[in-house]
Amino acid sequence: MESKTRLRPNRLSLLIFVAMLAGIALGSLIHETSTPRATEKFAADIKFLTVIFLNLVKVIIAPLVFSTLVVGIFKLGDGKTIGRIGGRTVAWFLAASLVSLALGAILVNIFQPGTHLHLSVLPDQNTVVPLPPSDISFQSFVTHAFPSSIADAMATNMILQIVVFSLFFGMAAAAVGEPALPIIRGLDALARIMLTMTGYIMNFAPLAAFGSMAATLAILGPEVLVTFGKFILEFYIALLILWVFLFAGGALFLKRKVIQLIRFILEPTLLALTTASSEAAFPKLITQLEAFGCEEKIVSFVLPLGYSFNLDGSMIYMTFGSLFIAQAYGVHLSFAQQLTMLLFLMLSSKGMAGVPRAALVVITAIVPVFHIPVEGVGLILGIDQLLDMGRSATNVIGNSIATSVVCKWENALAEPLPAPGSRIRRAVPVPRVATDQLK
Secondary structure, eight states: OOOOTSSHHHHHHHHHHHHHHHHHHHHHHHHHOOOOOHHHHHHHHHTTTHHHHHHHHHHHHHHHHHHHHHHHHHHHHSSSHHHHHHHHHHHHHHHHHHHHHHHHHHHHHHOOOTTTTOOOOOOOGGGOOOOOOOOOHHHHHHHHHHHHHHHHHHHTTTTTHHHHHHHHHHHHHHHGGGGHHHHHHHHHHHHHHHHHHHHHHHHHHHHHHHHHHHHHHHHHTHHHHHTTHHHHHHHHHHHHHHHHHHHHHHHHHTTHHHHHHHHHHHHHHHHHHTTOOGGGGHHHHHHHHHHHTHHHHHHHHHHHHHHHHHOOHHHHHHHHHHHHHHHHEEEEHHHHHHHHHHHHHHHTTTTTTTSTTHHHHHHHHHGGGGTOOOGGGGHHHHHHHHHHHHHHHHHHHHHHHHHHHHHTTTTOOOOOOOSSTTTTTEEEESSSSSSHHHH
């Protein structure tokens, strides 16, 4: 039975939404009534609520990804099954990525959000906050994917490196067979503990949403919605259109169940939106997808991969942002050049989960190739937090649909639990990994 100390999912979603509105109101009030110095101090003080929550979530990401992925691969068994599911997963990821990139390019050309700026001189370079190194190439990406130390990868939450190590570990455990059962049972127990911790941590989500929105609006102020209103509005319209495409693609395979899926993923999506972190929603997303009816071994395999290779919200943001900067400076890009940019972004963006401001890093690396002033990144840097909210929520939606569709392809999609999120499969008093399944 679920602990009484844990909030009901529907109530928690409502509290997160109310907290977000309260944070917007308080942040706007502070911005209008306080001095700049007092405003900065308020933002730094109130943001500790979000920082604590995200730290609590991040501390369970590495053990959760490792344990669920290894157990999932072990239960998948032979390499043929892993190859088949992996192939279907990658096929969906590539299709979704191409749709996201192309849709972003099409819509930014239709909306033309940057043309009214008419920038002819570079902005003050002091306005550009230093970004992480942007030396991105296919060689550096492949090299980065293979960890030199799994302890270091887990300590820094490098999801792609953890996934690669887990794939090798899981396949090796499956090859060993029965002697590996004690380790697999231990990892399964670890996953259950991490998911139980998730239930406790989620109770603090409304406070995190309140702190995040209050800090953001206190610094930027409500006028940012006017100054960059067109860009923000049109970007969110693009996200909504992408959601329609993603859910329509999911409906081709899930039929009417796609409506039920929306209800089940509402809470993790809202959590990603308010905290501007798709990682924050990862643990809860696992439990909700299993409650929806997805088989746990498929969820354990597909979802961690999706967090490295299927970031649909980040994809559409990168094309939208890059072409917005080009429009702002009057840089005309031909169809062939834009198509080349899409291919560059496709290769550069894979495995960027866990990298701070990763989408901005990719944009910073790509725009000079097309003779677009890199200083233009400063145009979107100030509102990146507001944009990150939408792309994080979109990443959650895209990976939810991908996991559900792969489960449907594998005939591993059961009927959902009666009440969305009211119970969690992992909480039933039956071991997640039955002995006869592991032999």
